[in-house]
Amino acid sequence: MKLRCLDCERYWPFDPLRWCCACGSVVEIVGGSGFDPAGVDQGEHTMWRYGDALPMCRGGSAVTLGEGWTPLVDAEWADRPVRFKMESLNPTGSFKDRGAALLVTALRAAGAGQVVDDSSGNAGAALAAYAARAGVAARIFVPEHSSPAKRAQIAVYGAELVTVPGSRADTTSALLEAVDKGAVYASHAYSPLYAHGMKTIAFELWEQCGRRAPESIIVPVGHGGLFLGLHLGFRDLLSAGVIQDIPALYGVQAAACAPLVRAWERGSGEVEPVPEGDTVAGGVRIAAPPWGSCVLDAVRQSGGGLVALSDEATLSAQRRLARLGFYVEPTSALPVAALENLRARLSGSPVVVLTGNGLKSPPAPAEAR
Numbered sequence: 001m002k003l004r005c006l007d008c009e010r011y012w013p014f015d016p017l018r019w020c021c022a023c024g025s026v027v028e029i030v031g032g033s034g035f036d037p038a039g040v041d042q043g044e045h046t047m048w049r050y051g052d053a054l055p056m057c058r059g060g061s062a063v064t065l066g067e068g069w070t071p072l073v074d075a076e077w078a079d080r081p082v083r084f085k086m087e088s089l090n091p092t093g094s095f096k097d098r099g100a101a102l103l104v105t106a107l108r109a110a111g112a113g114q115v116v117d118d119s120s121g122n123a124g125a126a127l128a129a130y131a132a133r134a135g136v137a138a139r140i141f142v143p144e145h146s147s148p149a150k151r152a153q154i155a156v157y158g159a160e161l162v163t164v165p166g167s168r169a170d171t172t173s174a175l176l177e178a179v180d181k182g183a184v185y186a187s188h189a190y191s192p193l194y195a196h197g198m199k200t201i202a203f204e205l206w207e208q209c210g211r212r213a214p215e216s217i218i219v220p221v222g223h224g225g226l227f228l229g230l231h232l233g234f235r236d237l238l239s240a241g242v243i244q245d246i247p248a249l250y251g252v253q254a255a256a257c258a259p260l261v262r263a264w265e266r267g268s269g270e271v272e273p274v275p276e277g278d279t280v281a282g283g284v285r286i287a288a289p290p291w292g293s294c295v296l297d298a299v300r301q302s303g304g305g306l307v308a309l310s311d312e313a314t315l316s317a318q319r320r321l322a323r324l325g326f327y328v329e330p331t332s333a334l335p336v337a338a339l340e341n342l343r344a345r346l347s348g349s350p351v352v353v354l355t356g357n358g359l360k361s362p363p364a365p366a367e368a369r
């Protein structure tokens with residue numbers, strides 16, 4: 001197992017502490033064991049049932065709070081069947097727990113005693129929780145516009161919270177100063193381990209759909225860790241010969257900050273940064289995603305697409321979802337809102353990943369009606 005720079009093609013032995021290349025590009029994990037259906041631990045009802053297919057955990061002890069193996073729930077949306085993958089039910093209330101569990105497991109094994117990350121909330125909460133579980137100190141940099149509920153959640157796990165004025169990009173700059181001074185960057189945005197944690201969602205969907213791949217999957221996309229993780233996981237399943245095709249993967253961004261959608265619409269393979277517009281979908285407010293060109297490749301390879309939606313459509317979908325009993329945060333309502341835009345392209349029963357719990361950013365009581 002090695003690390004490879006996506007830009008200049010340098011290689012290193014696998015090292016969880018390396019989060020990017022000297023050239024500034026992200027690095028990917030190459031090699032590794034792949035997926036073997038015989039390796040699934042049927043007695044383990046967490047994401048670690050796929051431990052054999054994950055990098056760096058064979059023989060090591062996982063840092064776990066019981067993440068993964070979330071329900072797949074049948075529902076209807078606009079008179080069409082849909083299945084919701086309930087990532088909002090993970091230990092800290094979001095899908096980020098899968099990436100954080102794998103990353104903290106690897107960093108603890110590499111001897112890290114203190115970690116830092118920059119996050120709009122969910123990744124920070126997940127890192128704070130898993131660091132607490134592992135006995136590792138955490139310092140989380142958050143933009144001042146992030147939800148007070150999310151900031152409180154990070155602090156309650158015992159992490160040091162650093163609130164940074166200005167944009168999301170300003171938060172990253174403040175974090176990088178700390179990294180330059182020697183802090184271990186447990187990056188949900190850069191670390192290739194994050195997407196490998198997310199690929200366990202693909203393995204679960206394969207099992208939950210009767211050892212078949214669903215036809216299509218729709219997710220919110222900011223950095224693209226979830227999107228790339230699904231693509232990695234289904235590619236592993238394809239290589240293992242247990243599926244014939246990977247699902248069409250659709251990513252949804254907020255119109256106010258949609259660099260991937262802009263590149264997709266231009267037909268470009270490269271993502272240009274966009275101005276960071278304000279949006280209720282704070283989890284996808286990412287103006288310059290470092291894995292952007294990989295996300296575009298994954299969209300193309302899967303036969304899916306990318307769309308951007310207004311805050312109005314997102315909030316409307318969030319309210320309608322709650323009236324069906326599903327309470328999610330606005331970012332998680334984006335892909336549900338997109339079901340209507342994508343209607344003509346979707347057949348069968350698409351899977352929508354409900355990424356984060358509604359308790360993360362509750363509306364004021366007057367707005368909840």
Ligand SMILES: [Zn+2]
Nearest residue numbers: 005008021023
């Ligand atoms: Zn490089």
